[in-house]
Amino acid sequence: MDTSNPSAFVNAELLPNFIGKKVRAVVQVHQSDGGVAIGKSTDGSQLTVKGLPQVPAMNYIEVIGIAESNQLINAEIWTDFGNTFDTDSYNKLCQLANGEFRSLFL
Structure with a gap:
């Protein structure tokens, strides 16, 4: 496993802390035009992914890419999780990975 360039677990609230860095987020797609998707982060805020x-509307996708701004991720890798996903658990993971248990994550 390559740990030289890890991606931080983020939601929309945490994204501004990682501008210019590699991040990992889950977004429920609301609109997609084949290049840019607008959706809802696991904390309920809007994110844009280019x-x-x-991507089918209402599907959850995990994206790994570079945070370009407070609400924009430039995707390098993406995975379609389908239309069911536990957003509360993922959101709590983001909070733990960037808080109390930061040392356990790359």
Whole structure:
């Protein structure tokens, strides 16, 4: 496993702390035009992801990419999780990975 360039677990609230760095987020797609997707982060806020193919509306995707701004991720890798996903658990993971248990994550 390559640990030279880890990605931080983030939601929309945490994204501004990682501008210019590699991040990992889950977004529920609300609109996609084959290149740019707009959706809802696990904390309920809007995020935009560029660099994606057409993604079905209401599907959850995990994206790994570079945080370009407070609400924009440029995707390098993405995974379609389908239309069911436990957003509360993922959001809590983001909070733990950037808080009390930061040392346990890369």
